[in-house]
Amino acid sequence: MTTLVLGAGMAGLAAAAALVQAGEAVTVLEARDRIGGRTCTDTDLAGFPVELGAELIHGDKVLTWELVRQLGLQVLPWRKEADSLVRLEDGRLLTMPAARAAEPLFNTTRAWDVDFPEPGSSEDFSAYLQRLGFTAEQLQYVRRSFGNSLGDEIRFISARAALDEIEDVVSGGGDFRLVAGYSAVYRHLAQGLDIRLEQPVTHITWGDGVTMTTIHGDRFHADHAVVTLPVGVLKAGSVTFDPPLPPLKQEALAGIGMGPVIKLIYVFAEAILPPETMAIYSRLNPPMWWSPSAGRETQKTVWTAFLSGDWARELLADGPDAALARGLATLRAETGRPDLQPVAMYLSNWPDDPYSQGGYSHVLAGHYGAREKLAQPTPPLYWAGEAAAPYHQAATVHGALATGRRAAADILAAR
């Protein structure tokens, strides 16, 4: 039996690797001139690995660890304790533990020690928190960190889906950065695979097998296919399906959003803050900063701003140069260093990328259950990718890996 895998991101590579291991003939079609998709480790900017896409392993038990251990990769933990600075809404800059102790309003949004009633089926997370009595200041804290990580504004996101995320944050076991970068993982998965780069697929005919046509007019045929296209690409309609996707898939896509997620990356010739400082939570835009160079033996330091939702929309409105200038102004203000001058800076703009069309997926209010609909196989098409992962894994690398393996297992079971 033969399989086409559409996309050489983590989901596609995991699916292809599992199928090849089981003796299947697999061809991977990838639009870009590189593998990895929304994981993309750069080594040119600073001379050591800096992530332009996914950066952290979220949790201490997730699937990614299987590969980390197998490959003997080194990780650095990010504890979000005294290594993180928080600018409170009243203007004080405190360490994370001090901010939590000093400001109960902030602490509620970190500890989530709240008695959560069942949300309404179409309630968004912002309305839900307001119903619970969250103040405007607390909502702002939620937007700045937790909401920013969800990938878009909490007013769009299903309250039920957000509660799943909170459960995961509270029980998750922290965040870890791969010293060698995620490229060590995607390069390993790609070993021995037949991957065709620069093959943007524009049309898929499915029924008795699957035929994929590329922008160059080339055709590839197989018995099955694993589709790992990001939701942004699927929603944009730049890949057409014949016959059209069934109503279940249309419903799934209508219920999943793809928020604007960007990174602003600044490289400095030397340290700009004491070495123990790994992160800053600002009340300006961008709201969330961290240092990929923290814990590394290096003269150069890197500060990355991570932002989504209206933070990203606002910064992107005046173009890339203005966004980078605005980010630098915030970093200067938060470090108290108006003289700061980077030796390099870079905007990693995922919403502008035709092969992702956004950062990562979120479930829209009123559409809880959309991920399951996206995940459901429609043989000969099998669906994988972060958006088709179960709620506690969605929008992550480990979720993408898990869905790739799941699609491979479904194909093998159908042989």
Ligand SMILES: Cc1cc2nc3c(=O)[nH]c(=O)nc-3n(C[C@H](O)[C@H](O)[C@H](O)COP(=O)(O)OP(=O)(O)OC[C@H]3O[C@@H](n4cnc5c(N)ncnc54)[C@H](O)[C@@H]3O)c2cc1C
């Ligand atoms: C800025 C940012 C930060 C993130 N941070 C983290 C983090 O810290 N930790 C974490 O776990 N996750 C993080 N994520 C999410 C994580 O990157 C994704 O969940 C994961 O990488 C998605 O993998 P995937 O295989 O589902 O999709 P993708 O990686 O997007 O793979 C899909 C592939 O399909 C290809 N493709 C698209 N269109 C076509 C076409 N027409 N023809 C052929 N190929 C096509 C794409 O080029 C791509 O290679 C982050 C994401 C972003 C954007």
